[in-house]
Amino acid sequence: MQFSVSFTGGEVQYLLGAEFARYAGLVPTDNCIFITDDNIARLCAERLEGKKIIVIPAGEAHKRLDTVETIINELLKMGAQRGTYLVGVGGGVVTDIAGFVASVYMRGVQFGFIPTTLLGMVDASIGGKNGVDVGLYKNVAGSFRQPQFILYDTSFLVTLPDEEWRNGFAEIIKYACVFDKDMFDELARHDISFYRSNEIALQELIAKCVDIKNKVVLADETEQDERKLLNFGHTLGHAIENMYALSHGQAISIGMVAACFIAEDVARLDVNVREQLSALLNRYGLPITIAFDITSVMDVLMKDKKRLGNQIGYILPETIGHAVIHKLTEQQIRQGLKRMQDAIGR
Numbered sequence: 001m002q003f004s005v006s007f008t009g010g011e012v013q014y015l016l017g018a019e020f021a022r023y024a025g026l027v028p029t030d031n032c033i034f035i036t037d038d039n040i041a042r043l044c045a046e047r048l049e050g051k052k053i054i055v056i057p058a059g060e061a062h063k064r065l066d067t068v069e070t071i072i073n074e075l076l077k078m079g080a081q082r083g084t085y086l087v088g089v090g091g092g093v094v095t096d097i098a099g100f101v102a103s104v105y106m107r108g109v110q111f112g113f114i115p116t117t118l119l120g121m122v123d124a125s126i127g128g129k130n131g132v133d134v135g136l137y138k139n140v141a142g143s144f145r146q147p148q149f150i151l152y153d154t155s156f157l158v159t160l161p162d163e164e165w166r167n168g169f170a171e172i173i174k175y176a177c178v179f180d181k182d183m184f185d186e187l188a189r190h191d192i193s194f195y196r197s198n199e200i201a202l203q204e205l206i207a208k209c210v211d212i213k214n215k216v217v218l219a220d221e222t223e224q225d226e227r228k229l230l231n232f233g234h235t236l237g238h239a240i241e242n243m244y245a246l247s248h249g250q251a252i253s254i255g256m257v258a259a260c261f262i263a264e265d266v267a268r269l270d271v272n273v274r275e276q277l278s279a280l281l282n283r284y285g286l287p288i289t290i291a292f293d294i295t296s297v298m299d300v301l302m303k304d305k306k307r308l309g310n311q312i313g314y315i316l317p318e319t320i321g322h323a324v325i326h327k328l329t330e331q332q333i334r335q336g337l338k339r340m341q342d343a344i345g346r
C-alpha cells in the first residue's frame with residue numbers, strides 16, 4: 001500500500017508492505033547517506049553494503065547533542081551538501097536523531113526514514129517531530145520537520161528482540177486506549193506471538209496505527225490540542241524512563257496505569273478501565289507499576305513540556321477508546337501517584 005499525506009511542512013510518502021530496495025527509487029542514490037546504529041549495521045550488513053553510511057552507537061543514551069555533532073562532523077568529512085539526502089534506518093533513536101540532523105545540517109537537507117523497530121513503524125517515524133535528550137529531559141532539543149518518505153519493510157522485524165516487540169505494543173495499546181476501542185478488543189483477543197507469526201494481521205495493525213497517528217497529527221501539527229492526546233502515559237513515563245533506566249515502552253506502560261489512578265481521583269474514572277488496561281498490558285509483557293521516589297519524579301515531571309504555569313496538561317482516560325486533557329495541579333498528580341505507590345505495598 002502506498003499513499004501520501006500533505007502536512008504544512010511538505011508531503012510525506014508512505015510505502016507500507018514495501019521492500020528495503022525500493023529506497024533507490026526515492027533518493028538520488030549517488031548523493032545519499034544512511035544513518036543507522038551499530039546493531040542494525042551488524043544485523044543488516046548485507047543490505048547496507050557498498051552504501052555511504054554513518055553508524056552511531058545504539059541506545060537512548062546516545063540520543064544526545066554530542067552524537068548530533070559527531071554526525072555533522074562525519075557529514076562534513078564525507079562532503080555532504082545541501083543536495084545530499086539523508087536516510088535514517090533504525091528505531092526511534094536513529095530516526096529522531098537523523099531527522100534532527102537533517103533539519104539543521106546546512107539549515108536543512110532532504111531526508112527519509114526506514115524504521116526497523118515496531119515502535120518506530122507505528123509511532124516514532126511518523127509526525128515530523130525530531131530531537132534529542134538533554135540531561136534527564138527527553139526530547140527537549142528538537143525540530144518539527146517531515147521526512148519525504150517512510151518506507152515500511154517488516155522483514156527488518158525478524159531480528160527484533162522480544163523486549164522491543166513489547167515496547168512497540170506499548171504505543172499500540174496507547175492508540176487503542178485513547179482512540180480505538182475495537183482495536184483494544186482485537187488486541188485483547190491476540191498476543192505478541194500471534195502478530196509475530198501472522199504477517200497480514202501485523203501489517204494491518206501497523207497500517208491502522210499509521211492512520212491514527214496521521215489523522216491526529218494532521219488535525220494538530222504543532223501540538224496545540226488534539227496531538228497532546230498522543231502523550232497519554234508519557235508525562236510520568238518520560239519522568240521515570242531515564243531516571244529508572246526503563247525502556248520507553250515500559251515507562252509509558254506504567255505511565256498509562258498512573259493516569260488511570262489520577263483519573264479515578266480527579267474525574268471519577270471507573271476502576272474497571274484500569275483493570276482492563278492493566279490486563280492488556282500484562283498480556284503484552286509490559287509492567288504496570290514500579291516503586292519510585294515520588295518527590296524526585298515530581299521534580300522532573302513538573303519541568304514537562306506540557307506544563308502551563310502551575311498546572312500540567314495531563315491526558316486522562318474517560319473510557320476505553322477515549323481520553324481527554326485535564327489541567328492538573330502538582331498536588332492532584334502527586335495524590336494519584338501516591339495511591340499507585342500504596343497499591344504496590346498491598
Ligand SMILES: NC(=O)c1ccc[n+]([C@@H]2O[C@H](COP(=O)([O-])OP(=O)(O)OC[C@H]3O[C@@H](n4cnc5c(N)ncnc54)[C@H](O)[C@@H]3O)[C@@H](O)[C@H]2O)c1
Nearest residue numbers: 039058091092093094116117119120123124129156159160
Ligand atoms: N519522534 C516521535 O514522535 C517519537 C515517538 C515515539 C518515540 N520516539 C522516540 O523513539 C525512541 C524509542 O524508539 P525505539 O524503541 O525504536 O528504540 P531504539 O531506536 O533504541 O531501538 C531499540 C533497540 O532495537 C535495536 N534494533 C532496531 N531495529 C532492530 C532490528 N530490526 N533488529 C534488531 N534490533 C534492532 C536498536 O539497535 C536498539 O538497541 C525514544 O527515544 C523515543 O523518545 C519518538
Ligand SMILES: [Zn+2]
Nearest residue numbers: 171234248252
Ligand atoms: Zn512514546
